[in-house]
Amino acid sequence: MWFEQIAKKNLLIYDDNLEALRQVPSESVDLIYLDPPFFSGRDYNVIWGDTGEVRSFQDRWAGGSEKTAVEVYIAWMEERVQEMHRVLKETGSFYLHCDWHASHYLKVMCDRIFGYNNFRNEIVWHYPSMSAAKYSFPRKHDVILFYARSENCHFNADEVRIPYEESTLGRVSSDGLLKDGYFKGRKNPGALNKNGKIADSVWRIPHISSQQERIGYPTQKPLALLERIIKASSNEGDIVLDPFVGGGTTCLAAEKLGRKFIGIDQSIAAIKVTEGRIEDLHNSDKLFAEWRECETLGLPYSFAELNEMNPFEYETFIVKAFGGEPNKKQIGDGGLDGMKDGVPIQVKQSERVGRNVVDNFSAALRRVKKTKGTIIAFSFTRGAHNEAARLQNEGEFEIDLIAANTVVSINRRPKVSIGEMTVSEDKKWILIRAHAVDPEQNKITVWNWYVEGRLKDTDVVCQRKVKNRDPAYSEFELRYDRPVKVRATATDDFGMTGWSEKKIGLDDAYRSPSVARVN
C-alpha cells in the first residue's frame, strides 16, 4: 500500500482524491489543508484543462434535475471531507479554504462532520489589491475554516507570532512595559512578547509576494499563508496532506519546514508543476542537503516501459495488479503464471496474441484439471477470440482474454506524422503540417508541440513551441533554401511523447501530393 512509503519519502499521488483518501489508514495524518475548486464559474475552476481535471469538473456539476447545483457540489465535497475526517489523528487539524460562493454551505457541512464544538476559527485571508467594483464593496478576502479533530488538537501559538501594531508599540516604555499600565482594559499586563503578538483570525498576506514565487495560474496560494498554517498546526516530522494539491504550495511549505507531505491531484499538469517546484527547491537550497526524496505515484505506465520489463518481473507485476497470487516457480511453470480465486492466469508480454496461445493454454488447463482460465496480454487477434469462443461453445473451457490496459493504466506514445506541405508563391518558404494521433484514445485535451529544423546535426535553423487543443495538429513555416531535417514532437496530457522526422526541401514539397501555393 502506497501510504507505508511516507515513512521514507514524500508522496505525490495522481488520482481522484476520493480514491486516494480511501487508501489512507484511519487517524494517520497530522494536518490537512484543502483548497478545492470553488463553487463558481467554469473558467475559474478549470485551471489546467487536462483530462483528469476536466473529468473531475464534470463530476462536480453532473446533478440530476431534482438537485440544485450547490447541493451537487456539497455532496461531492462531503464524501471527500468524511474521508479526511477519518484519516486525521485525534491531535490533528483541518483547514478548508473557500470563498463567498459556498463558504456558508461548507461551514454547515463541516459542523456536521467535525462537530460544532470542534470549530476553531473562521480565518479571513485579506488580500488588498486594486478593484473596479461599482455596485458592491470589492471582494478582497477568502475564508479558511479551521476545525480540530478533537479537543486534544495541537496548536503552536508561539510559532505564529507577528509584529505588534505601531499603535501598541507607541505605548511601550524602554523596559518593554506598556506606559499607561493598561492594555485592552486590563491593568499592568506586563512586558510585551519580544516575538510579537499571536496572529488573530484576520490575516493580511499579499497575494503572491514575488515574481520568483509566481507560477502563473490564478488559484495559486502564497507560501506565507501555508507556512503560517503549517507552523501553527504541526510539528517537524508530522504528516501534512493536501488532497487538492494544484501547484503544490502546501508541499513546498511543508518541505521547507521539515514536515512530510502527501499531495494528491487529478491533473497530470498539477502533479508535474508540483514535482518541478520541489525539484527547484532542492536544487536552489543546498543548505538542506538532506531533503527528503519525493516520489510520484499513480501515473500511467508507458507501453515501452512495460514491454521492456524483465519477463518474470512483468508476469508477477501483472498477476498482482489483477488481484491474483503469482507463481513462486517461474521456470517450468507449465504455462501458468499465477492464480486468482482458484482460476489459473497466464501473462503474455506481447501484442496480437493468437489462436495457438489459447490452444496451448487450454492444454495447460487440462494438465492441472481446470476448466476456467485467464490470459492477459497487450492485445489479441480475432483468431484468439474465435478460438476462446469455440472452446466455450464446446463446453470444454471458459477462457477469458483480458487486455493488459484494463488491469493497469498504460499509455502509448502518440503517433506523429509530418504530412501536407504548402509552398509560398515566391518559393521562399514552405508551410508544413504535422499531426498526432493518440493510440489510447484518452481524449487528450492539450498537446505540446515542439518543432525543430536542423541543417546538419547541430545547426538549428528553426524551432517553434505551440500548445494545441483540438485538433492535435500543428502548422509551422520553414524558411530555408536548402533541405532541412525537421523533427516534430508532440507530448500529450500524460507526458507521453511521440515524434516524426523528415528531411524537407523545396523539391520535396513539390513532390508532395498535397502541395499547394500560398501567398
Ligand SMILES: C[S@@+](CC[C@H](N)C(=O)[O-])C[C@H]1O[C@@H](n2cnc3c(N)ncnc32)[C@H](O)[C@@H]1O
Ligand atoms: C484551486 S486548485 C489548488 C491550488 C493550490 N492550493 C495551490 O496553491 O497551488 C484545485 C486543484 O484541485 C484539483 N482537483 C479537482 N478535483 C479533484 C479531485 N477530485 N481529486 C484530486 N484533485 C482534484 C484540480 O486539478 C486543481 O489542481
